[in-house]
Amino acid sequence: xxxxxxxxxxxxxxxxxxxxxxxxxxxxxxxxxxxxxxxxxxxxxxxxxxxxxxxxxxxxxxxxxxxxxxxxxxxxxxxxxxxxxxxxxxxxxxxxxxxxxxxxxxxxxxxxxxxxxxxxxxxxxxxxxxxxxxxxxxxxxxxxxxxxxxxxxxxxxxxxxxxxxxxxxxxxxxxxxxxxxxxxxxxxxxxxxxxxxxxxxxxxxxxxxxxxxxxxxxxxxxxxxxxxxxxxxxxxxxxxxxxxxxxxxxxxxxxxxxxxxxxxxxxxxxxxxxxxxxxxxxxxxxxxxxxxxxxxxxxxxxxxxxxxxxxxxxxxxxxxxxxxxxxxxxxxxxxxxxxx
Amino acid sequence: xxxxxxxxxxxxxxxxxxxxxxxxxxxxxxxxxxxxxxxxxxxxxxxxxxxxxxxxxxxxxxxxxxxxxxxxxxxxxxxxxxxxxxxxxxxxxxxxxxxxxxxxxxxxxxxxxxxxxxxxxxxxxxxxxxxxxxxxxxxxxxxxxxxxxxxxxxxxxxxxxxxxxxxxxxxxxxxxxxxxxxxxxxxxxxxxxxxxxxxxxxxxxxxxxxxxxxxxxxxxxxxxxxxxxxxxxxxxxxxxxxxxxxxxxxxxxxxxxxxxxxxxxxxxxxxxxxxxxxxxxxxxxxxxxxxxxxxxxxxxxxxxxxxxxxxxxxxxxxxxxxxxxxxxxxxxxxxxxxxxxxxxxxxxxxxxxxxxxxxxxxxxxxxxxxxxxxxxxxxxxxxxxxxxxxxxxxxxxxxxxxxxxxxxxxxxxxxxxxxxxxxxxxxxxxxxxxxxxxxxxxxxxxxxxxxxxxxxxxxxxxxxxxxxxxxxxxxxxxxxxxxxxxxxxxxxxxxx
Numbered sequence: 103x104x105x106x107x108x109x110x111x112x113x114x115x116x117x118x119x120x121x122x123x124x125x126x127x128x129x130x131x132x133x134x135x136x137x138x139x140x141x142x143x144x145x146x147x148x149x150x151x152x153x154x155x156x157x158x159x160x161x162x163x164x165x166x167x168x169x170x171x172x173x174x175x176x177x178x179x180x181x182x183x184x185x186x187x188x189x190x191x192x193x194x195x196x197x198x199x200x201x202x203x204x205x206x207x208x209x210x211x212x213x214x215x216x217x218x219x220x221x222x223x224x225x226x227x228x229x230x231x232x233x234x235x236x237x238x239x240x241x242x243x244x245x246x247x248x249x250x251x252x253x254x255x256x257x258x259x260x261x262x263x264x265x266x267x268x269x270x271x272x273x274x275x276x277x278x279x280x281x282x283x284x285x286x287x288x289x290x291x292x293x294x295x296x297x298x299x300x301x302x303x304x305x306x307x308x309x310x311x312x313x314x315x316x317x318x319x320x321x322x323x324x325x326x327x328x329x330x331x332x333x334x335x336x337x338x339x340x341x342x343x344x345x346x347x348x349x350x351x352x353x354x355x356x357x358x359x360x361x362x363x364x365x366x367x368x369x370x371x372x373x374x375x376x377x378x379x380x381x382x383x384x385x386x387x388x389x390x391x392x393x394x395x396x397x398x399x400x401x402x403x404x405x406x407x408x409x410x411x412x413x414x415x416x417x418x419x420x421x422x423x424x425x426x427x428x429x430x431x432x433x434x435x436x437x438x439x440x441x442x
Numbered sequence: 443x444x445x446x447x448x449x450x451x452x453x454x455x456x457x458x459x460x461x462x463x464x465x466x467x468x469x470x471x472x473x474x475x476x477x478x479x480x481x482x483x484x485x486x487x488x489x490x491x492x493x494x495x496x497x498x499x500x501x502x503x504x505x506x507x508x509x510x511x512x513x514x515x516x517x518x519x520x521x522x523x524x525x526x527x528x529x530x531x532x533x534x535x536x537x538x539x540x541x542x543x544x545x546x547x548x549x550x551x552x553x554x555x556x557x558x559x560x561x562x563x564x565x566x567x568x569x570x571x572x573x574x575x576x577x578x579x580x581x582x583x584x585x586x587x588x589x590x591x592x593x594x595x596x597x598x599x600x601x602x603x604x605x606x607x608x609x610x611x612x613x614x615x616x617x618x619x620x621x622x623x624x625x626x627x628x629x630x631x632x633x634x635x636x637x638x639x640x641x642x643x644x645x646x647x648x649x650x651x652x653x654x655x656x657x658x659x660x661x662x663x664x665x666x667x668x669x670x671x672x673x674x675x676x677x678x679x680x681x682x683x684x685x686x687x688x689x690x691x692x693x694x695x696x697x698x699x700x701x702x703x704x705x706x707x708x709x710x711x712x713x714x715x716x717x718x719x720x721x722x723x724x725x726x727x728x729x730x731x732x733x734x735x736x737x738x739x740x741x742x743x744x745x746x747x748x749x750x751x752x753x754x755x756x757x758x759x760x761x762x763x764x765x766x767x768x769x770x771x772x773x774x775x776x777x778x779x780x781x782x783x784x785x786x787x788x789x790x791x792x793x794x795x796x797x798x799x800x801x802x803x804x805x806x807x808x809x810x811x812x813x814x815x816x817x818x819x820x821x822x823x824x825x826x827x828x829x830x831x832x833x834x835x836x837x838x839x840x841x842x843x844x845x846x847x848x849x850x851x852x853x854x855x856x857x858x859x860x861x862x863x864x865x866x867x868x869x870x871x872x873x874x875x876x877x878x879x880x881x882x883x884x885x886x887x888x889x890x891x892x893x894x895x896x897x898x899x900x901x902x903x904x905x906x907x908x909x910x911x912x913x914x915x916x917x918x919x920x921x922x923x924x925x926x927x928x929x930x931x932x933x934x935x936x937x938x
Contacts, residue, residue, distance in 0.1 A: 308807050308808055310803045310806050316788070316792075317785055321781070323781060324782055325796075327782055329765040329769070
């Protein structure tokens, strides 16, 4: 019997698969950045590097919720629609009552703080609807969230009559999106993103809650038989993801001083792509917020380089597609290689 | 070629697994166009033998002659091409396709990519008709009963000119009248030049359908005889268990008197009005053959499945919810290690504490040191063979994986530990380690319930044994006094 020959087990000294993937993607990021710096003038300048991070704050915020949901083995495709809906609602709730002939200028006249609170509740409501169908009725999450994606955007379109609402807004409306550290170009949304990333990182690494998210994704049946209330955790995560979409929607609406029904079109896919770029497994049970963040910067470098090369938007898509595809393939290849 | 009298001749067949000889020098012949039954307890070596015949396993040594010629399939497709078809318990039909499409699956012929109705398909449909005219070729397979799906599979095997069809417990999931129909079909196969190797735990069926019977025990061949020469089922049972001595069990000195678990009239889709009590500190065994309802009973007590009736643990009524069962002090080592017990993509460290995160955390935050120490402690305690607690559970051997699952359950500090097939598919060494662990736990005052389809296992460690058949509790035995393994086998194979 060869079993009792076990040496004294040691605490692993080699890095985990998760850190390996994150570091691998940092390597990819550096490579992409160097290439971009070689072909695009001024790409390496600090101001541009700063922009690479700030310009994508919204996708990163959405990516946090999407990443945790992916780790449970589920999808959230409703975030983009939810951003649009929340933005529109935050406008509608605080627009003046009967101030104009134009119906798009009339709202509920609530104080801005109340409007924000209500809009966030609605955003979490979309998450709750997702959770109800996915956790309680066991409908596949991709179907449910594609449904709520269209539902949320449809509601935004009804409220804006297919366009936008941008008049008769209170003074306070534009504050959140434009306030920042004086003398710098650092704005509140960026600070919120940084705070959320740090919070999410600590949450992911340190809490029992997060550990159970991984367990659910690794094996839902074993998780249930280990006493984990799977639907409770899914419900909390979808509501959290809804909340993050809500925050994003309110900040974007404030920044542009408008609630636009077509806002955040396709963001759900960007959030998914950066998570996958960051090494999150589409099958669940594996991935990290930090990886997603690296993935977001990779995507940002590619997009920005494509713009810098003066490629037409049509070609930008193709370039993005190719880089994303190669990056994810090489990452999977590297992980397989390491495991065998 | 002149057909040989024996369709299959097995000579000195041996199959070794690490630590176990699963098939030990087996030799016997199977006569052409007969129904040849294969019986034996779980672990007797039947499945391994079948897996060698169907090309799933490579033999270690020995010879097999099919139609007088050397037969050595390298994979199941190879076996099929040489005339060996199998009807598995998990049927191999595609529900979303029609009967006709299922029949031609894998042998389709096409013109410009379009499927063509060929002679082959027509032949299959004819065979289908001759066996069971009520099944229509255009019918969707999903609309058929399990029994009729079996018939579709049989037709496919017959039409593919199989010499031998192996049937593994074909009556386990079908009704009485369907069994009668299946037997008629099996008899008719003899005229179609097909030999059937029939495996069943229901001994009565062997007398009804079998021409010959081969008995296996502990990997060895015991006897091959015409069924007509066997007096009754008790003679068969004697051959199956032989003179196996169930040593090791020593009746406990202290009496366990406090009732910890009361199960009152539990029923669900697989369980039929089950009631019993378990005393604190006892080791209780539930023994029955595959499909007797043991797993379903374990899952009901743990709250993983719904049930009617009442379960009282430590004086309180249990809700059917695993989370609450664990909180009340019950842990379950599930039947399927990889799919229900283990988080295979996580490390040992990640697996051990999951049923009791409170012990390694404070206010919802994990204490990394406590977590590591917990894993190290259990790797040490259960002698899990690994070089690191950061090893992925998927990469451990079966026995070590089971020890990780056990660690998980022990870490929950449960008072009642339920183990469903705790030693299935693991080597002898790990097995005996698990047995001594169970005894140790019982000494520490834990209550243990073992659900097993291996008789020596329950005879070896359990203080009392419940026998199950077809979702019902049949008899209770006190180990050490009124235990008669012949009688036990009689009961769990459906005898009164």
